[in-house]
Amino acid sequence: MNINFNKNNNGLVPVIIQDNETKNVLMLGYMNEEAYRKSIETKKVTFFSRTKQRLWTKGEESGNYLNLVSIQNDCDEDTLLIKVQPVGPTCHTGSDTCWNEKNTMSFGYLSQLEATIQNRKENQEDEKSYVASLFRKGINKIAQKVGEEAVETVIEAKDDNDELFLNESADLLFHYLILLQAKGYKLNDIVNVLKERKK
Structure with a gap:
């Protein structure tokens, strides 16, 4: 997979996190190349924290991991869609998503x-x-x-x-x-x- 980490000066690409089963969007984060490789190796989604300026595996403190299912690159090769199986709520506030929505199955x-x-x-x-x-x-x-x-x-x-x-x-x-x-x-x-x- 060709991911253009150099398109922006900071070497980060935006990452959309989607529940593999419900198809709901859970959060938006950022990855550098090291976070991307660690996510693949551990099967747990790891981001680059822009505030802490370090790698950050979602759930490393709370236990609410995002278990990796698949990674897709967009047409411009600078945005990732990562499908996950979430363990517990995704948002640090305790909500299912970072938009304070329930992560429930919808049948349209x-x-x-x-x-x-x-x-x-x-x-x-x-x-x-x-x-x-x-x-x-x-x-x-x-x-x-x-x-x-x-x-x-x-x-x-x-x-x-x-x-x-x-x-x-x-x-x-x-x-x-x-x-x-x-x-x-x-x-x-x-x-x-x-x-x-x-x-």
């Missing part, structure tokens, strides 16, 4: 949909909400709807109408997310089960 639109479902669950008195009405009817009705949508998805899978198949698949996933929350769970709980099976 599905996470937004889960938030909407949770809101409907917490506000079941909303007479206009289909989701709220399902929560009012209880777990048996919700489970029944998942069963119905599953059967309809299977039926459409055997036919050649892709649009109908995709629509039934969307209905199935939507009602399954409702069922998960009716049972007190979310999509991330299922992901954790699948990850345990991989071990």
